[in-house]
Amino acid sequence: MNNPTMHWKGRLGREVLMFAVLVLGAALLAFAQSGDGLKKVMDPATGKGMMVAGEYWDSYMPMNKGPYHGESSRDYITTLVRIGNFDRLWSSPTEMWPGGYPGGNFWNKGIEMLEWNPSPTFNPQTLNGKANPLYNATAGPNYCVAAYGNTMTAGNLRVIGQGVAARDYSRETKFVDASRHHALYEAGWPTNLGVDVKMKAHQWTLNWNNFNDFIILEFTLTNTGKRDINCDGVAEDTANVIHALTMLIHGEFMSSYELNRAAGRINRFGAQRAIGYVGDNDATGNPMNLTVGFPGESVNGAKDMGLNNFPQRWYTDIWSGWSWLGVKTPAGGDKTTMFGTHPIGEGAQRGWYTTTGQAKGMPVGDGGTGTPDHKNFHIASMGVWYKDGGKSRDATKFNLAPDPNFFDETQGTAGNPETFVPKATPDRPRGDRKLFSMEGSGAFEINPYEPGWTKGFVGAGNFDGDIFSSVGPFHLEVGESITVTLVTMGGYRLEGVQNALAAARWAYELRANDYAAFDAAIAYPQVPEMRVDNTLTKSIKVRWDNKAEVTGTGSNAANFAGYKIYKAGLAKQINFLETGMRGLDNYWQNMTPGATPANLLKPINPNFSAQGFVSGRVGVPDTWGPYELVAVIPKAQVGQYADNSQTGFNYAWEDKTVDLGFKYWYYVSAYTAETVPVDLGPTYAGTNPRTTSILETSNMNRNGSTGLWQNTYPFADQNTFFPKTSTGQKAMGAGFIVKxxxxxxxxxxxxxxxxxxxxxxxxxxxxxxxxxxxxxxxxxxxxxxxxxxxxxxxxxxxxxxxxxxxxxxxxxxxxxxxxxxxxxxxxxxxxxxxxxxxxxxxxxxxxxxxx
Structure with missing residues (x-):
């Protein structure tokens, strides 16, 4: 400590490093401002879907908002929607649960749309005497993935309708209600298949029963009939019928990325990357139909599962999942597959007609280099209908004969789904991987150690094959529209994602008019507007308004019962075995200031036996929490906190238990006392109680946050896009330093x-x-x-x-x-x-x- 040269070297090293970071940041910012394309990548708030209002954060880049980094040099874009990690710099949320937690499970996810057509001229080698950029000799002319022109390359391709405002647009995320309960993102674009896409992403802030742990994605697909396979703006067919359309979501699971204060990525490997499908029944007796990714046991075999950030030895057990909810016609009925079945499967057959697998040895997902392998990609996306369309996880073993459990084996031509003939009483088709546990041994390559999970499969991912799930195939006449709906979610352990899925399915049944019926069904107070102020006496003043006491869209002032104030701070450490993620679902039910009671904590996996390995490893709170209740203010006492000294705020509460220089997060919630308990009814399939007499606003307003994306993460105070003003930092809910x-x-x-x-x-x-x-x-x-x-x-x-x-x-x-x-x-x-x-x-x- 007394060697000035040593300290000078340390000082110099830090300054040189900081100078390099600043130079790089300035260069990237200048580059971002030099052209529309990279600006869209570097600044995510340019028409992309940034969903950060709930407890589950993710981001969506439709193909009309520019290519993701892997597709930037190609003349066309084939990723229908890139989900997270647009630029390989993690500048946008990528599968983050809880919201604002500086880490996540997926490298990225993506959605594609594909078609099979029996015509040999559907996707030919040449069109109008020119080479067709979408043709792949290996795939042949009968398959094609949906594409959009990349105007940033020399080819400057444009599909029919590209740039037409009514068909090609994006509308940044906003709240549809003044109460800040429901956030919505919208986008629309044409494709070379002649299928126009209109996308909506829905997110809610209600923290009861995991309603803020999922995002619902809707895709309305309309066949215009104008096929433009080569993306040159000229139709090859103006009355094109869609023969076998599929949609597929896939993701590269890693379970272990961490973001630092510059929003740079750090890998935290150690846990096995476990991906799979849960086919066991939910509380209603029907299959969950849930695709998942989770941090598995390490190769040490020590039952040390649940350590997403393995080197830190934090028991977080954060899971990710998704499921297809439905495919509907404009009249509200179910769109049948080309084989006449329900699009998903109903009741005990739920999930039968979707495809799930692991893409080891199969080209699922487009890496962005070369022409996509349309054929094998499409085969995998409707694999459940073939004899082996991915069950073996090896494209060289594809067997394109019709699945003998569902189809009549004496009829049909292999590889031509239009010739497949269902049996008079068909059984479950079995050409995919999802219920491999019912086919024989070896389905669970990694033991999930989750009680009750016995049906499905678990595979080990090592950046060698995405987990994927798909729906279809569908036949669309010219002018026909369908709406395909998918939900993605995050949570603590399998139960967390299962309950998020149950909540999403309940909401989906009230989807009419952009879920207006759902917004009205569970009415609770408006989210208070709040802010945090320093004082001259080394204390904090938390201020908020009285919106929660006023009836607004989707709110319920009649049952308003009071306010609660929560706090998290860097001065307090987290023992993840004792608190951490275990309390995130239920901590808000606490009505007594202090630590979250044990009865509100979710249990540790009963099979976890690495307590000694993780002992003494602690973390610190951040914007995500964990939050501790510090004040309960019943309606009868709110007058004691009246303070109109600051415009726009009606109340103030002072916290004197803070330390100068430390960072804190607060949020003010409004809660109700329901005269008639809210009841989700017998169709609710979660493990949570289906009724409640208390509803409460969530932590989305922490430190004054708007609940909308502000160009970077609230913890990334060294990032180029971090707000420089206190107003900007308040809008994003950045940590508040006591000064x-x-x-x-x-x-x-x-x-x-x-x-x-x-x-x-x-x-x-x-x-x-x-x-x-x-x-x-x-x-x-x-x-x-x-x-x-x-x-x-x-x-x-x-x-x-x-x-x-x-x-x-x-x-x-x-x-x-x-x-x-x-x-x-x-x-x-x-x-x-x-x-x-x-x-x-x-x-x-x-x-x-x-x-």
Whole structure:
């Protein structure tokens, strides 16, 4: 600690590194602003779907918003919707649960749409005497994936309808109601298949029964009949019938990425990447039909599953999942597959007619290089209907004969689904992987150790094959429309994603008019507008308005019962075995200030036996929580907190148990006392109670957040797009650092306020110093006026450092000093004098430093 050269090297190293980061960030920002294409990648808030209102965050880039990084050099785009990680820089949320947690399960996900057509001229090698860029000799002319022209390349391709506002658009995420209960993203675009797509993404903020743990995706597909396979803007057919259309979602599961304060990715490998399908029954006695990814047991075989961030040894057990909810006609009926079945399967047959698999040895997902293998891609997407359409996970073993369990084996031509003839009493088709456990041994390559999971499969992923699920095939006449609906979700353990799926299925039954019926069915207060302020007394004031007491769209002021205030802070550590993710589903049910009671914590996996391995490994709270209840204010007592001193706010609550320099998160919820309990009814298939007498707004307004994306993550304060103003930071719900409020010079001169420094004495390390940076040492001067000069002098009278302070932010009257001298050398132990000069006065004080 006494070697100035060593400290100078550390200081220099950090400054050089920071300079490099700033140069790189500036270069990327300049590059982003130099052309529309990269700007769309670097700044996700340019028409893409950023869904951060609920507890499950994700992002959606439709093909008309530019290519993702892997497709940027190709003349056409074939990823219908890229989900997360648009630019390989993780600049947008990618499968994050809980919301704002700096990590996630998927490298990326994607959705594609494909068609098979019996005509040899459907996707030929040449069109109009020119090479067809979508033709693949291996796939042949009968298959094609939906594509959109990439106007950023020299080819400058444009499909028919591209650029036409009524067909080609995007509308950034917004709340459909003033209550901030329901967020909606919309986009639409044409494709080379002649199928126009209209997409909607729905998200809710209700935290009861996992209603904020999923996102519902709707795709309305309309066959215009104008096929433009080569994307040149000229129709090859103006009355094209769609013969066998499929939609597929796939993802590259990793279970272990972590994001730092610059939003840069760190890999946290160690847990086996487990992916699979759950075919066991839910509470209604029908199959879950749930595709999942989760952190499996490590190769050590120590029953140490659930460690998403394995090197940190945090027991988080975060799972991801998805499921197809339905395919409907405009009249509201079920669109049948080309084989006459329900699109998904109903009741005990739920999931029978969808395809799920693992793409080891199969080309599922488009890597963006070369022409897609349309044929094998399409085969895998309707694999359940073939004798082996992915069951073996090997494209060389595809058997395109009709599945003998469903079809008449004596009829039909292999590879031509239009010739397949169902049996008089067909059984479940079995050409895919999803219920491989019923086909023989070896289905569970990784033991999930989740009680009750016995049907399906689990595979080990190693970046060698996406998990995927698909629906179809469908026949569409010219002018015909269908709406395909998918749900994706996150949660704690299998039960968490299962309950999110149950909530999504319940909501789906009330989907009419953009889920207006669902919004009305569960009415609860408007989300309070709030903000956090510093004071001159080293405390925090939490302010909020009275919107929750006023009836609004989707709200219920009649049953308003009061407010609750929650808090999370960096000063508190998390033992993930004791709290962490275990309390996220139910902590809001606590009505007594203090830690979340044990009865509201979800259990640890009963088969987990690595307690010794994870013992002593703790984390720290962040924007995601975990939150602790600090105040309950019943309706009868709200008047005691009346405070109209700040425009737009009606109440204030003061927290004196905070420390200068530390970061905190607060949120104010409004809760109800239902005169008639809300009842989801017997169709609800989750494990949660189906009734409740209390509803409560969620943490989406933490630290004043709008619930909408603000260009980067609230924890990424070193990212280029992190807001520079307090207004911007409030909008994103960034962590609030306890500083002093800005002092009035008159109050300082009169002695009503006093400038000071903390900690004093400074002993080796302050609590707010970085735990991972050995060179991070600082003190904070607080209660500063809008402008001031601070001179730090040693006892011999030598000037050690001069600091200049200026602030127009009423919440910022503090300044950190890293205890390096003007010569760049870390100062030695000793007694120092600091002189603060400001307009109208001067303050002299002493600071003791003990190394």
């Amino acid at each position: 002093s409020a800005l002092a009035n010079p008159v109050a300082l001169a009169s002695g009503a306020a006093k400038i000071s420094v903390k900690p004093n004495p400074y002993k080796k390390k302050a609590l707010f110093d970085s735990a991972t940076d050995a060179y991070d040492h600082k003190v904070t001067f607080y209660n500063l006026p809008p402008t001031a000069k601070i001179s730090i002098i040693d006892v011999s009278g030598q000037l050690i450092k001069e600091l200049n302070f200026a602030s127009n932010d009423p919440n910022n009257g503090s300044l950190f000093w890293d205890m390096f001298s003007k010569d760049g050398i870390e100062v030695a132990s000793g007694l120092y004098i600091y002189v603060v000069e400001y307009d109208g006065g001067k303050h002299v004080g002493y600071l003791s430093i003990l190394r």
